């Protein structure tokens with residue numbers, strides 16, 4: 014089941030260090046001790062080699078700066094803590110700059126076996142070993158650079174190539190499946206599920222098929238793609254991925270009964286769920302409004318005509334038309350959308366224009382719901 018997140022991003026001090034509690038270090042220690050034997054048994058050699066190279070601490074949460082010091086000589090990558098909420102645009106920009114965005118909190122004991130949001134254990138234990146390998150580092154960098162070239166409406170197409178490889182890819186060794194993806198190597202339950210369960214479908218690596226395959230963020234994956242030869246992934250970095258996206262779009266998404274689920278107040282770093290795929294949750298007083306940086310980050314996910322108010326409490330877009338009828342039609346459509354989502358915008362229209370504003374009155378500011386509705390409006394007016 015989808016759930017609201019209870020996690021808050023940890024803020025680094027002036028030296029770039031994050032202060033974790035003894036209990037948080039203990040959660041890392043226990044996760045690390047549990048995952049080491051499982052990864053030695055089930056993870057791909059390239060991951061295990063990276064884990065050895067990084068030699069991360071077993072008894073405490075490592076700092077991003079430590080990982081950067083070890084990664085830089087190997088592949089030129091950095092690891093940087095980020096706020097819990099980061100959009101696709103910023104995610105791609107960071108990959109393009111060879112900087113891995115790491116959510117800074119660690120899961121609680123209640124979420125020990127499975128956590129929907131990526132925590133620091135997922136980011137560091139799961140992701141950084143592959144970033145020691147020049148081939149995976151280059152592929153991640155290319156995803157970022159392509160992400161800078163695609164329209165925001167195409168982000169959800171490109172991200173599937175990252176999701177089904179870097180996050181949840183499988184490979185094979187001596188006829189046995191091996192885990193490549195960070196979502197597997199960092200998960201006590203999904204690592205074993207992905208290897209042994211007869212339930213998920215395991216499909217041959219194919220870029221176009223991957224781009225056409227919907228995924229869910231809140232359950233163990235129903236589909237994995239298997240790289241028989243890891244070089245096939247590295248060769249994908251040399252493809253014309255923009256053309257691949259166009260081809261996948263012309264063919265359409267594969268039919269799926271799975272639907273991206275609502276995720277609560279925040280969108281986590283690598284949760285990789287398109288805004289327009291989410292649905293609004295009931296507005297509640299008492300929750301915090303998005304801060305200006307968070308609102309600005311999410312604004313990047315929307316059509317460039319959206320404007321953020323100077324106090325970061327409202328987002329607005331003005332549509333222009335020649336005549337009155339189309340403005341009225343747009344106003345009706347926006348009203349329909351808002352009513353359907355249970356999140357009602359302010360609408361103004363007249364001859365030649367229709368303006369819409371979203372805010373969350375209950376919290377006197379912006380919430381995820383405002384951006385979800387705006388993204389849906391972008392989708393249906395594209």
Ligand SMILES: [Fe+2]
Pocket residue numbers: 131135136140180195196283
């Ligand atoms: Fe991830």
